[in-house]
Amino acid sequence: MFPTDQEPKAELHCHLDGLLRPSYVRTIQAGGFCPDLNLKELSNYYPVTDIDAWFRLGRFYEPFQQGNGDLLLEVLKLYLHDLIAQNVSYVEIMLSSFFDLEDERLALMLQRYRDTADNIDGIEVGYLWATGRSKFEQRADRVRWLWRQGYIDGIALAGDESARTIKDFRDIFQDFAQENIPVEIHAGEWLGPDSIWDALEYGHPRRLGHALSLFDDPALPPYLRDKDIHIEFCPTSNIKVAGVKKIDDHPVFKAFEQGLNFSINTDDPGHFECSMNSEFRLINSVRPFAAGETDLIFSNALRSSFRDQGDESS
Ligand SMILES: [Zn+2]
Numbered sequence: 001m002f003p004t005d006q007e008p009k010a011e012l013h014c015h016l017d018g019l020l021r022p023s024y025v026r027t028i029q030a031g032g033f034c035p036d037l038n039l040k041e042l043s044n045y046y047p048v049t050d051i052d053a054w055f056r057l058g059r060f061y062e063p064f065q066q067g068n069g070d071l072l073l074e075v076l077k078l079y080l081h082d083l084i085a086q087n088v089s090y091v092e093i094m095l096s097s098f099f100d101l102e103d104e105r106l107a108l109m110l111q112r113y114r115d116t117a118d119n120i121d122g123i124e125v126g127y128l129w130a131t132g133r134s135k136f137e138q139r140a141d142r143v144r145w146l147w148r149q150g151y152i153d154g155i156a157l158a159g160d161e162s163a164r165t166i167k168d169f170r171d172i173f174q175d176f177a178q179e180n181i182p183v184e185i186h187a188g189e190w191l192g193p194d195s196i197w198d199a200l201e202y203g204h205p206r207r208l209g210h211a212l213s214l215f216d217d218p219a220l221p222p223y224l225r226d227k228d229i230h231i232e233f234c235p236t237s238n239i240k241v242a243g244v245k246k247i248d249d250h251p252v253f254k255a256f257e258q259g260l261n262f263s264i265n266t267d268d269p270g271h272f273e274c275s276m277n278s279e280f281r282l283i284n285s286v287r288p289f290a291a292g293e294t295d296l297i298f299s300n301a302l303r304s305s306f307r308d309q310g311d312e313s314s
Contacts, residue, residue, distance in 0.1 A: 004280040007294040010090040010301035013232035018268025034064045051241040069098040069109040084122040094130035110151035126307030132159030140172045154182030154306035170202040177204040182306040193217035230304035234267035236274040263301040
């Protein structure tokens with residue numbers, strides 16, 4: 001089998017709030033962070049095997065992570081070094097848990113995230129602001145401000161896709177498109193192709209998160225290919241918390257055959273105990289990569305990245 005561990009890689013779908021894991025807890029506690037987090041108790045929440053377990057672990061971590069940009073920055077540093085060891089040279093991190101800081105403190109925090117990443121050799125980091133659909137309207141102006149200030153490279157609409165349709169926000173997304181703000185939308189993770197069409201028609205996304213139901217409508221694959229819309233697959237996450245029963249059923253294999261533009265990602269690598277290397281190995285175990293295919297995934301991810309690509313007119 002073609003070994004993929006040292007192949008060049010880029011990750012586009014990874015949530016800051018999903019990075020923490022027991023091994024990182026041990027390291028950051030040695031540095032004085034979150035001393036009250038009980039490692040023994042934490043072990044009861046693993047492995048995460050379904051959506052309920054995912055929520056339970058998220059609730060356990062929340063008091064430590066929520067609003068704690070300092071802690072999460074330490075966690076991010078550990079993750080970036082892990083990525084470098086896997087030959088990942090570009091990553092986009094979705095931020096969300098300290099959105100409620102007032103403007104000046106939020107700006108300072110985001111600048112620290114930028115500076116920290118820029119000072120780590122071997123990897124380039126882009127930041128997306130990720131927000132759920134239920135709170136999107138209240139947050140849209142702030143997201144736009146963060147983007148205009150250069151603190152973020154784009155936005156991701158994440159969370160429960162059944163909460164609201166993208167059509168509900170059509171005017172906001174139209175404004176974002178006019179301003180060339182790069183948009184990613186999680187769609188087709190739990191719902192069918194109508195949810196993907198809703199995102200495409202009203203959200204103007206350059207990328208879709210998951211899009212697992214894309215082959216349920218024969219019109220969707222050619223549309224995505226023609227428009228060169230990138231799909232972020234997260235195989236382990238898709239098996240554990242979405243509708244994919246086993247890796248053999250994952251749409252990534254059809255995406256290969258039909259020449260779609262996609263990447264392979266971890267989503268919440270701490271929760272799911274996965275890594276970029278384990279995701280590539282998982283796919284490789286079902287359908288071994290042919291020569292050049294990992295390079296193609298890498299180059300597709302890079303050209304679909306949002307960093308420095310927002311305002312293409314400038
Ligand atoms: Zn996600």
